[in-house]
Amino acid sequence: MISAKNVNKYFYIPEELHALKDVSLEVAAGEVLVVIGPSGSGKSTFLRCLNRLEYANSGSITIEGTEVLDPNCDINEIRAEVGMVFQSFNLFPHMSVLDNITMAQMTVRKRSKKDAEKKGMELLEKVGLAHKYNVYPDQLSGGQQQRIAIARALAMDPKVLLFDEPTSALDPEMVGEVLDVMKNLAKEGMTMVVVTHEMGFAREVADRVVFMDGGQLVEQGTPEHFFTKPEHDRTKLFLSQIL
Amino acid sequence: MMNYTGLDRPKKPGYFLFWKTMFVAICLLGIGFIYAAADFVDYNWRWEQVPQYFWLDKDLEVRSEAEGDLTKIDKTAAGYTIIIQDGSHEEIVKLPPDANIFLMEGDYVYMGDTIAEYRVSKPGILLEATYVTLKVSMLAIVLGIIVGILTGLMRISENPCLRWLSVTYVELIRGSPLLVQIFLWYFVAGSLINAMLDKIGLDPIPALWYGVFALAIFTGAYVAEIVRAGVQSVHRGQSEAARALGLSGPQAMRKVILPQAFRRILPPLAGQFISLIKDSSLLGVIAVRELTKATREVISSSLMSYELWIACTIMYLVLTFALSVAVQYLERRAVR
Ligand SMILES: Nc1ncnc2c1ncn2[C@@H]1O[C@H](COP(=O)(O)OP(=O)(O)O)[C@@H](O)[C@H]1O
Numbered sequence: 001m002i003s004a005k006n007v008n009k010y011f012y013i014p015e016e017l018h019a020l021k022d023v024s025l026e027v028a029a030g031e032v033l034v035v036i037g038p039s040g041s042g043k044s045t046f047l048r049c050l051n052r053l054e055y056a057n058s059g060s061i062t063i064e065g066t067e068v069l070d071p072n073c074d075i076n077e078i079r080a081e082v083g084m085v086f087q088s089f090n091l092f093p094h095m096s097v098l099d100n101i102t103m104a105q106m107t108v109r110k111r112s113k114k115d116a117e118k119k120g121m122e123l124l125e126k127v128g129l130a131h132k133y134n135v136y137p138d139q140l141s142g143g144q145q146q147r148i149a150i151a152r153a154l155a156m157d158p159k160v161l162l163f164d165e166p167t168s169a170l171d172p173e174m175v176g177e178v179l180d181v182m183k184n185l186a187k188e189g190m191t192m193v194v195v196t197h198e199m200g201f202a203r204e205v206a207d208r209v210v211f212m213d214g215g216q217l218v219e220q221g222t223p224e225h226f227f228t229k230p231e232h233d234r235t236k237l238f239l240s241q242i243l
Numbered sequence: 244m245m246n247y248t249g250l251d252r253p254k255k256p257g258y259f260l261f262w263k264t265m266f267v268a269i270c271l272l273g274i275g276f277i278y279a280a281a282d283f284v285d286y287n288w289r290w291e292q293v294p295q296y297f298w299l300d301k302d303l304e305v306r307s308e309a310e311g312d313l314t315k316i317d318k319t320a321a322g323y324t325i326i327i328q329d330g331s332h333e334e335i336v337k338l339p340p341d342a343n344i345f346l347m348e349g350d351y352v353y354m355g356d357t358i359a360e361y362r363v364s365k366p367g368i369l370l371e372a373t374y375v376t377l378k379v380s381m382l383a384i385v386l387g388i389i390v391g392i393l394t395g396l397m398r399i400s401e402n403p404c405l406r407w408l409s410v411t412y413v414e415l416i417r418g419s420p421l422l423v424q425i426f427l428w429y430f431v432a433g434s435l436i437n438a439m440l441d442k443i444g445l446d447p448i449p450a451l452w453y454g455v456f457a458l459a460i461f462t463g464a465y466v467a468e469i470v471r472a473g474v475q476s477v478h479r480g481q482s483e484a485a486r487a488l489g490l491s492g493p494q495a496m497r498k499v500i501l502p503q504a505f506r507r508i509l510p511p512l513a514g515q516f517i518s519l520i521k522d523s524s525l526l527g528v529i530a531v532r533e534l535t536k537a538t539r540e541v542i543s544s545s546l547m548s549y550e551l552w553i554a555c556t557i558m559y560l561v562l563t564f565a566l567s568v569a570v571q572y573l574e575r576r577a578v579r
């Protein structure tokens with residue numbers, strides 16, 4: 001599904017920074033991959049390289065066999081297949097909830113308004129917010145907004161969903177409702193790459209956990225492996241701090 | 244219960260009443276001072292003469308310019324046609340349908356005789372000039388918006404040619420006086436274009452249009468900066484979310500960025516367009532008879548400069564106030 005090989009990413013502003021160092025990773029169809037690591041370790045950067053919100057400097061990233069780093073690829077087509085959920089939701093504040101979900105369907109997938117709205121209402125039903133279809137994002141709680149953002153990503157029928165700390169900006173009592181939606185998606189067989197600090201989620205849902213530090217992929221394995229016998233010292237240190 | 248929002252000791256109710264009265268008193272004092280001063284120099288106010296410059300409404304007598312037999316009075320829906328036979332020459336007089344004709348067919352008419360009387364009721368010169376000001380401003384606003392959005396987006400484009408064109412345009416326009424730009428448009432560009440049109444046998448473009456171009460291009464430079472700032476003020480996460488869904492750059496701009504930028508740029512745009520209405524007063528220098536030029540013309544014939552400059556100011560205030568009300572309405576209705 002996703003294959004990253006020797007991905008390197010540098011930032012030059014404000015100073016030169018080697019943010020990703022030879023990161024190689026495969027994600028199989030239907031797999032739930034959880035990425036953990038300390039702040040600034042390059043988790044977001046890696047995720048954003050997958051749909052080219054950041055352009056990796058070298059290496060290879062293929063999504064379903066299409067090379068993302070090829071300048072001539074149709075990146076919009078690839079992005080339509082790769083849903084993304086942001087830490088700060090990034091809902092469109094000038095659109096109603098339903099319009100948030102239908103806009104890209106009509107613009108990118110060229111669906112009719114009727115089909116898009118039907119799909120939109122189904123997804124709202126799925127995230128438990130069908131009754132909010134007509135309100136605007138700023139009238140919703142953070143948890144509700146994030147569930148809408150998930151529905152918006154799902155509306156494109158993506159082959160894979162990328163989550164960048166989807167619950168980090170939420171008040172604690174709202175974390176559960178978002179994680180529940182994500183758990184259901186995992187159960188339905190959705191391919192997911194999730195950056196999160198929710199170790200409970202990792203333990204329960206992840207097929208595989210990856211630990212990143214300093215732009216490198218330090219260790220990977222099953223959740224069981226991670227939470228019982230991590231190998232690297234950096235992993236142990238991180239887990240001891242967070243658990 | 245007091246509904247007090249300030250940070251200082253709450254004021255007593257009398258405080259507000261006193262200072263509101265003070266405000267009114269200062270306003271009245273200002274007006275009173277002008278009147279007293281005018282009185283002191285024996286200025287003779289003639290406000291009653293002012294309305295005719297806004298609406299002309301009076302009886303007009305039609306006198307004969309020929310001598311001869313009145314041979315025919317023709318009545319059609321468009322009005323009367325009167326024919327006076329003066330030897331071999333036929334003098335034709337046309338009158339509106341509501342004219343009051345004093346003569347009959349067969350009468351002999353002397354030069355200077357009153358043939359008829361009718362009422363004229365039409366906009367006066369100042370109202371017509373207000374219309375010209377309004378028309379010039381609206382055309383320039385529409386063109387200025389188009390030019391401004393295009394160049395504002397060019398300014399943030401990746402393409403260096405587009406970007407530099409936009410920067411050059413904005414700097415050129417903002418660095419030179421509008422009055423000079425108007426002269427350039429009319430006496431340089433205008434005379435060149437009209438000479439070329441003449442050569443290929445076309446009608447020249449009227450001065451009003453060069454005025455509109457000058458104002459639109461001038462305003463466009465400021466609108467460009469406002470649009471650029473508005474677009475850049477939309478959070479980066481918005482375009483990332485749009486692009487991550489697979490929207491192309493232009494699609495994201497149209498569906499996500501511009502609608503959000505629009506609401507933010509409305510207030511500064513309104514300010515810019517109010518400036519434009521006021522700046523249109525400069526167009527008198529290229530013989531566009533807008534409000535200011537018309538006021539000067541009327542003053543030079545009537546000598547009522549105090550009344551007419553005040554009236555002129557009020558007309559500008561009406562126009563600018565109407566524009567801000569319209570923009571406020573848009574702002575309230577605009578997408579969230
Ligand atoms: N757009 C950027 N410009 C410059 N530096 C960046 C940018 N984005 C991230 N970085 C830097 O790259 C490193 C990795 O960041 P990030 O991927 O956001 O880490 P994480 O998501 O694991 O907290 C950090 O040191 C961060 O400061």
Ligand SMILES: [Mg+2]
Nearest residue numbers: 043044045165
């Ligand atoms: Mg991050």
